[in-house]
Each structure stands twice: as structure tokens, then as C-alpha cells.
Amino acid sequence: MDKILEVKDLKVTFDTYGGSVQAVRGINFDLHKGETLAIVGESGSGKSVTTKALMGLIPKPAGKIPSGEIMFEGKDIAKMKDKDMQKIRGRDISMIFQDPMTSLNPTMKVKTQIMEGLIKHQKMSSSKAKERAIELLELVGIPDPKTRIEQYPHQFSGGMRQRVVIAIALACNPKILLADEPTTALDVTIQAQILELMKDIQKKTEASIIFITHDLGVVANVADRVAVMYAGKIVEIGTVDDIFYNPKHPYTWGLLGSMPTVDSKEDELFAIPGTPPDLMNPPKGDAFAARNPFAMKIDTEEEPPMFKVSDTHYAATWLLHEDAPEVDPPESVKRRMKDITANGSDQKGDES
């Protein structure tokens, strides 16, 4: 498959009064045409900052990209001027935001908000743009688009607003769609509808999607590949099957283990012990070592490189080194993995 986006050793830091926070600490990944890459990880792991960097929306001057490349169509977005980036944003790369209740302008008609990008990027006349906007609302499943388009955001429900946000993102047929937890703020029934809609749209437009989430159930449902982020780094990346059936990084085990399922009998929820490290002074060695029950001496001394598991599957843990002892994921994690993948395939079965 063709690569549409290549991220090489991307770093993002934020200057604060206390010092410089290293939000993203050197990540590498590729995005292929037409695929959905999920980025998962807990709060503060750098998922959202990564997408902001891809959009060129790191707030300056506090935020900086000290090194790294984001190659898109032969150009490095990371070093692009804001003026040039304005031409790419919304046209080639667009974004779906997390909270539909706050991401639409309350004093602007839905029509104007959708048409804005079309008029700017595709130089459409306003009557043409309006036609296209009505089409888009139809595409995202808003009934009676001709009337609805004249309304204001407060006249829409949460799920409907998220559809509008998606319509805005889709307006100019972007090549890459960044979805930053697009279903987190929605209730569960609406979540499923929005996910279906996104899959549907991807089929029609063949856009590549980067899907940020912390919900592994969603990942199993929508993603082709998964990148697991921890403390500003990608610790494991692979296909959905690699990550769900054959996870290698203890942090991935922890994530999978901490996901409750309907069938789980235990009264207590499994949680990863401890808290994420302070990214102002990231620890030496493996950032996850302090919370890792399988940590070895080397984990506190040296950062693990990306070990290759298969052609599609890489993980950054010393457990994959040839000298490391064989370690199996804990029983409870294995059981949950089975539950999740079973449910995931159930969901996949439902749509057909």
C-alpha cells in the first residue's frame, strides 16, 4: 500500500513556567492510503498532541517541534509556515473533534460553517457551496438537510452536531481524516452510529483515518492498525490482530487487562498500578518500568529500541531481547483479550 503520511522521530515540547514538558518524545509511524490507524493510550500519553502536530495546530509560542519530520506529499508539514499550512488544513488533512457540544460556533449558522471551507479551498460560489453543504449533511445522515442547514448548532442534538462536525471535516474530500476521540463525548448508542458512519464514509471516499481513542472496543471495531502510545512514545504498533491476539508490550497487556467486559466475573476492575511519569523530567530507561511488574534491571538504565516481532508488528520492550526471559501475559489479561476480541468480532458480525 502507498504511504500517504510518514512521521519520523517527531518531538513536541511545551514551555511552561515549571520547565519544558516533552509531550511527544520521538515517534515514528506511517499512514497508508485508505487505512485506519488507531492511536491508543491513556490521558497525557501524547495522542492528541500528535494529531495537533499533524494539523500544524500546536499552540505557539509555548509549543514547539524541536525535531522530526511529518512528510505529506513530499513536503514536511512540521516545518511549514502557517500561511502554507492554511491551504492544507481542511483541504488535504482535516479533523473531527472530540466534543460536538463545544466545537461548533454557537453564533453561526450550520450552513456558513460548512460552506466556509468549500469557498476558501475550492473557490466555490456560495450557491454551489450551499448545494454541496446540503449534500454533505445528507451524506452524514441528517434528515431534512434543506431546513436543518439554516439552523444554528444549539438546535441540534449532540449526535447530530457530531455529524455536522464530520460533514465540515469531509467538505473538501480530505486525503487524511484525523479523528480525536470523536465518540468519547457521545452516549453509547450514538457512538455506534457515528462509528458506522465513519466506516461508511471511508469506504466511499477512501480517505485514510487516524483514530485517536482510549476505548479498545472502538479500536477493535474500526481500526486496521493500532499504535499504542505511552509517555510520549509509541511502545507497540501492529495490525489489530497483532495487538489483540499477540500483544508484546507489558503496557499493552495492562491496557487490555484493564478493559471491563460484559462477561468478566471479577468484582474488581484491573488497573495499571501507579501513574504515568512526569514528562517534564522523563525517567531514564523505559518510561513504563516503574509500573511494569515484569521490569528488569536494564529497563531502568536504557531505553528499549523497537524490536521487530513480524513485518507488521513492532514493540519497544526489553522483554523481546534475545537474552530476556520468556514472559507470558498474565492469565487475567489473556482471558480479557479473548473476551474483547470475541466482542469485537461480534460487532463486526453485526454490520454485515
Next chain:
Amino acid sequence: MGKYVLQRIAYMLVTLFIIATATFFLMKLLPGSPFNSVASKLSDEQMAILLSRYGLDEPIPVQYFKYIAGMIQGDLGISFQFNNREVTDLITSRIGPSAQLGAQAMVIGSIIGIFVGMAAAIRHNSWVDYTANFVSIIGISIPSFVFAGLLQYYLAGELSLFPTAFWDGPEYTVLPTLALMIFPLAICARFMRTEMMEVLGSDYIELARAKGVNNSAIMFKHAMRNALVPVITVMGPMTVSLMTGTLVIEQIFVIPGLGEQFVSSINSNDYPMIMGTTMFYSILFISVILIVDLLYGVIDPRIRVSGGKD
């Protein structure tokens, strides 16, 4: 919408009635009579004739009902002080300069303030922001009559750019307008900065950026309107303080406005004039509040008033 306005006007009338009643009785509590200055020269008999001529010999409740009855018919009585002219006539003849001064100060001050506030928010923590902050603190904390004096001394006295006082053409309006507009300017700048900062940090601004919208469109199309809603809120009370400001400013610049007349009518216990001017200011104030409330709806579709088909 129409129903809402009618309802509000009904409330306004009730409010005005309460204001009239309160002012009437408070005014009667003031010591002295309208004829204090001439009292020593008049005999008791002459005084009694004078009092009965103006209906001041009747019991206060009777005076009150007579006054209210007159007011409903649009008759505000006759001034004791200004050559027995009708109060309505006096007010209308004096309103021009006051209204012009107030409107100039309000419009120019708040527009400049809004842009200063926006600039401060866009360039926050830069010299623009610090300057704007300094200007607004000065404008809020120093009363307008101090500026009036300084402006007269430097711009009129030292530099002779503008006339020091009186009201005789456009150039005469410059200094009093400047003195009076600093307050609305400061308040608007302060509020606008705070609101803009908040709006610029909001999700929908980020979404607009994500659409590729350029900076000036983000500021003026997306952010400004949302930031204006709370600023409109302070416009009402600001108009009031501007009115009280004009009272003093008119005295300083010897402007033949309502304020100047109001102050002298209080000094001389000119009851009909006090009542008339108070009622006039009250109507003005209540109307401003109504206009502000209606403006909300124009700016923010979420607050469009109920009562119509919504």
C-alpha cells in the same frame, strides 16, 4: 417577539410608576422650600399666595395624586426656577447637547475599547496587552472630571488645540467627549480582552483553524461576535454611569445640557424639574436595558427571546 416587547413595555411602565412615587416622596423629605432664596423678602401672606399658586399648600398625598394624574397626561408641571416655563419644554430644549455628548462618548469609547480589547487578546502578554491594561486601569479608576481638568489644561490651555469650554460647534465637543469616553473605553477593553481570550481558547476556534480559515477571518468572523455577548451586558450599567458622568462634565465645560439644569434644580428645590428630569433619565435607562436585551438576541441566536413561534 412583538409580544415580548409589549410585555417588557408594560413592566417598564410599572417600574416608572414606582420610580415616580419614590422620587416624589424622597424629594418632599428634602429640607427647605422652592422659595427659600426669596423667603426673607416676602411677608407670610405673600408666601401663602405663592404656595397656593403652585399647589404646595395642599397635603402631600393630594399633591402626589395631582402630579401623577398630570404625568399620565404628559404634563410635568411648571418649573419654579426657570421663568415659569413648562418642564417638558425645558427638558426638550436642553436635551440636544447632553444626548450628543453622551452618544459620542458611548459610541466612540466602546468601539475603540472593543478593538483595544481585541488587540490585547490577540497579542496577549506583549507590549500591546500591557499598554491596553494600563489604559483600562487608568480609565476605570480615575473619574472623568479629573481627565476633564487635565484635558482643559493641556489640550486647551497649553496647546490651544480646542476651546476650553462652552458649546458652540463641533470643535467644542471634542474635549468633553474625550473626558467622558475614557470610562466606556476602559470597561469595553477590559471585558473584550477577557472574553476574547476565552473565545480564542475554545474548541470552535480550533475547528475553524482546522478548516484552514485565516487569522483575520477567525478574529472577526468567528471570535468577535461570541466575545461581544458579555460586553453588551455591561453596556447597560455603563450608560448609567455615563449619564451621571455627563452631569459633572457639563458643569465643567459649561455645556447647556440637562445635567447642568438638573443639578441647579436640586439646589433650588425645583420640585417639578427634579421629578421631570428623574423620570426622563429613568425612561432612558429602562429603554437602554430593553435595547441591550434585544441586542443579545441579534448577536447570539441561543438567547433569541421566547414569546414568538420559537
